[in-house]
């Protein structure tokens with residue numbers, strides 16, 4: 001049960017969880033799509049550089065594209081097959097990006113190529129290099145290259161690695177299942193992470209709606225590992241790093257700063273598990289666990305899906321009922337609406353949530369702001385979403401940034417969720433930020 005010692009972050013909301021459909025379903029291997037779509041940039045930073053060419057035969061786990069410098073990660077073959085084409089592929093942004101198409105061999109045993117194992121007693125630099133070579137980028141959705149996070153600046157001391165098992169997004173049960181089914185991998189991953197950062201301890205945060213996962217972790221925590229498991233009250237968006245640090249450690253990450261500056265490195269629990277699963281075998285990441293759910297899906301579940309699997313193949317395989325109205329990559333709060341079904345699952349995709357709506361239902365109407373203050377009460381960053389929304393309507397983006405701290409908004413969607421006027425505040429803020437970025441670049 002959650003301990004009274006934890007001071008929760010301020011504000012936040014309690015959206016319906018919708019986790020009951022998949023939380024009890026064990027992870028299943030998903031079939032290989034005949035054609036996989038693999039963008040060279042599935043992470044924040046520089047895109048990977050291809051090392052294969054069209055018509056090359058590749059083995060599952062083989063390097064397809066190498067990292068372009070430190071702020072980049074490589075891409076590995078998610079299946080054995082043949083490279084059909086290298087060129088432009090569709091992306092979640094709705095644009096075409098550099099990548100390749102891989103035709104998987106239906107008769108292949110799909111055995112995974114192994115490389116040089118990284119021993120548990122390896123040095124700091126060796127572990128950081130092994131994590132980069134495995135192509136690992138934050139699996140919680142951020143897709144930030146994990147090895148970059150672990151490179152602690154000279155003169156900085158990290159005391160805690162925070163393992164984020166909160167998974168507060170509605171529908172998603174990926175991390176929940178990973179905590180239950182890959183408990184050993186998580187602890188192995190933590191051993192590497194503690195060594196790489198020099199931190200004294202790891203703390204795993206789990207919300208109270210996953211008591212079986214918390215128990216599994218507590219019961220299996222190795223005696224010789226400095227790790228504790230903390231169960232927290234349920235509140236959205238507790239999975240956001242700043243919020244979790246506040247709740248668990250009662251530390252504040254200052255505006256514009258990184259958690260490392262207050263001695264903390266946050267790692268998603270599935271990322272920790274992947275480090276523990278891959279490094280002992282010298283493998284690269286070629287698949288990930290995702291939740292497939294939403295009211296349109298017939299066979300909801302948690303699936304280990306090859307990277308590059310197109311959404312269309314996923315939905316055809318699980319079956320869809322009704323008229324598909326919207327598909328989200330990630331959860332419905334912080335995920336992105338898919339611009340089409342030909343885009344692939346990438347390393348940062350934690351879920352595919354598909355909705356069907358009554359086609360005769362009238363579209364949701366947007367009403368004017370009634371100044372009820374609910375959005376202000378919801379915002380975990382203590383912003384004024386109502387005021388920001390009014391400025392966004394007038395395209396006053398600079399004022400939003402300069403006077404109302406738009407940059408502190410991490411697009412959790414809590415304000416939009418509570419707004420009785422159905423004002424799509426978070427969409428306005430995303431547009432404002434992208435316009436400001438464009439203006440800066442110009």
Ligand code: SF4
Nearest residue numbers: 379409411412413415
């Ligand atoms: S989307 Fe931004 S403004 Fe809205 S509640 Fe979240 S952090 Fe606050």
Ligand code: SF4
Nearest residue numbers: 369370372373375419
């Ligand atoms: S919740 Fe909606 S209606 Fe209420 S103050 Fe915020 S923007 Fe206005």
